[in-house]
Amino acid sequence: MLKKTERLSLVEQVVIQIEHLIESSHWQIGDQLPAEMQLMKEFDVSRNTLREAIRALVHAGLLETKQGSGTVVKSSSAFGVALHRQVEKSSVMETLEVRLALEREAAQLAAIRRNDLDLEAMTESIQLCKLASEKGDVQEFLQADIIFHKAMVKASHNKMLERLYEHITEPLQSSIEEIMVAGAYFNYSEEIHYELLEAIKQQDVHAAISYVNQYINDFREKIKRIQED
Amino acid sequence: MLKKTERLSLVEQVVIQIEHLIESSHWQIGDQLPAEMQLMKEFDVSRNTLREAIRALVHAGLLETKQGSGTVVKSSSAFGVALHRQVEKSSVMETLEVRLALEREAAQLAAIRRNDLDLEAMTESIQLCKLASEKGDVQEFLQADIIFHKAMVKASHNKMLERLYEHITEPLQSSIEEIMVAGAYFNYSEEIHYELLEAIKQQDVHAAISYVNQYINDFREKIKRIQED
DNA sequence: CTAAGTCCAATCATCCTACAACTTTTCAAA
DNA sequence: TTTGAAAAGTTGTAGGATGATTGGACTTAG
Missing domain, CATH: 1.10.10.10 (Winged helix-like DNA-binding domain superfamily/Winged helix DNA-binding domain)
Structure with a gap:
């Protein structure tokens, strides 16, 4: 050559x-x-x-x-913009399904590769979720929730996964916010976050995946119900 | 406003x-x-x-x-180009992990949503794999193999997933080809394809995911072994 | 007739000047 | 202080001129 x-x-x-x-x-x-x-x-x-x-x-x-x-x-990030445009051309449900795919993989990899710094970041973000939840500030809670998920994805130590997840989640955020605020009800149980974190800490891959599935299915049901109104 | x-x-x-x-x-x-x-x-x-x-x-x-x-x-497709560039900046392993994430989600969704046309397309592509395998033509087999996977992703009926999968797989293809040809050994067992197809046909979500995991882990091991040489 | 080299037309790359359209700032008048 | 017009600054569009590169046509030596 x-x-x-x-x-x-x-x-x-x-x-x-x-x-x-x-x-x-x-x-x-x-x-x-x-x-x-x-x-x-x-x-x-x-x-x-x-x-x-x-x-x-x-x-x-x-x-x-x-x-x-x-x-x-x-x-x-030109890639972020391109992905953003693609997300806009898709339905919220479709995008959520892709996000679930990435999140599930991330949970699995995080359970294997997480280090102490990762665990620390995840723990901190859960504190933020708890604080926001106690204040009843939906917007702040969603912000903290995203930080938690990003921390988990980062713990997967796969940069490409991280970038994809970030740029898919970002344009979803506004939709999610609308839906949650419109939904009016806001019952956060911090247990899921703790259990997921614990599974990753214990490097229990199956449990981690299971909690992610549970989390997203809850969310999906919530959205479906709200959209039907 | x-x-x-x-x-x-x-x-x-x-x-x-x-x-x-x-x-x-x-x-x-x-x-x-x-x-x-x-x-x-x-x-x-x-x-x-x-x-x-x-x-x-x-x-x-x-x-x-x-x-x-x-x-x-x-x-x-500008999106395809952007994704292509992103893949080039990432390692093959990272990209494979992302592909696995998409493929697993696709298998699950396909098991739920597949219709007769989808099943037909997947069946046909398996035939192509078999033919290429019998001829011992590695390149043609990989081509057919990709057609099978694309058919499965299409059966998920999620356009965004489909687009992402396509544009991530495309730039991977050349790397995979190199690795497979360099690897020299080429033992195709058509069973996995058939079993995966059967699981999707029977709408057995767990089995479908399990076969995808099995398939990709095999592949990952193969690559790891070759790259170590 | 073939092959190599030359020339030429087509095409994109870069630069220049000029003016139009729009925004922000300035400043004077009410 | 508020209003409004003028001025200065910025990007948008147009048209022309020249350089660099390519590909094909043509020529010529073998």
């Missing part, structure tokens, strides 16, 4: 540089980019070249331009 | 039109697009506007431009 003689176009070079600046948090979400005129000088390219680069990133969902105002960073 | 006064920019309009032409197979993969000059006239926009639109789609992975030659359609 010979070397592939691919020279990156100027546009692609600028795109990569901007992507890098965003990924490295040099430009954070919400930040305004310098004006085109200044970026032209900094990257030492013409306006057309710069604009093509920016346009590519706008379409990818990383940037957003507004005529007369400027360009701001909208997201730091 | 007042109406949002969003006007699509010309560039975005052109992008959408081109995306549509590709999705609707008016321009198929491998096809060459008309030259910029002609597209300018057809879309009735300036060269800059057209080029920004094309550049956005090039970066999304739908198109590919080559100086002096032209622009060709490279893919029909």
Whole structure:
């Protein structure tokens, strides 16, 4: 196999540089980019070249331009945006099923690979759930609940699973919030979280999967009931 | 909530039109697009506007431009490309774990929702596996094997799961092929396929999941052994 | 006739200037 | 203080000019 003689176009070079600046948090979400005129000088390219680069990133969902105002960073992950769009084209039920698939695998892997730091993070997030539950703050509880699940997924030590889970859960969150608030009833039993954590701590794979199934099936029933109203 | 006064920019309009032409197979993969000059006239926009639109789609992975030659359609799914890139950044093991997660969920859902057409498709693909196996053609067998799994995922009747599975499996395929060919040994027992199919036919969820676990664990062991060599 | 090399037309890549459309800021008048 | 118009700044669109690369047509030597 010979070397592939691919020279990156100027546009692609600028795109990569901007992507890098965003990924490295040099430009954070919400930040305004310098004006085109200044970026032209900094990257030492013409306006057309710069604009093509920016346009590519706008379409990818990383940037957003507004005529007369400027360009701001909208997201730091093109993959997240792509997944987000896919989720929007799907039903909530479909997405939940995919999330269940990932969560079940994560629970299994977490039970095998979790370390002390993972367990600590999960324990802390359960405390947050408990606090929010006692205050009766639904929104805060959901926030904490997500932190717990993310901690579990992280304990699976599979970065791809983690990324997929995060970007699938994020767009679901608003739907879930609506449904839960609309559902009005809010009976949190902290036992499931504790039992799941205990199973992972004891490295009991079957128990962990079983609790995840139980958790999600409860949730699925809840949503089905609310949607039928 | 007042109406949002969003006007699509010309560039975005052109992008959408081109995306549509590709999705609707008016321009198929491998096809060459008309030259910029002609597209300018057809879309009735300036060269800059057209080029920004094309550049956005090039970066999304739908198109590919080559100086002096032209622009060709490279893919029909931006989501597929994004997922492909993500898979490339991950290890084969990580990706396999994600695939297992999806496959397990698919088997469960398929056991519940499969219809006669689904069963027929799965049965046919098993025949293909058998034929390829008898011929000893590894490549053809892998091809048929993938068709079987895709048929099962399709039987889950969850489009999102289907799309995710397809775009995760595709880039894995070449890795798997390398590994299998390098592994040299190729002992296919058609029993697992039949048993899995039977479980889905009988709507036995637990058995279906069990066979999938068995199938993938075998595969995982095989890869681990080969990679250690 | 074949094969190698040359030339040329087509095509994309980059740059430039100009103007239009929109937003924000500034500032003066009511 | 509020209003409204002007000004400055920013992105959007247009059109032209030139460079770089490709692929095919053509030429020529063997």
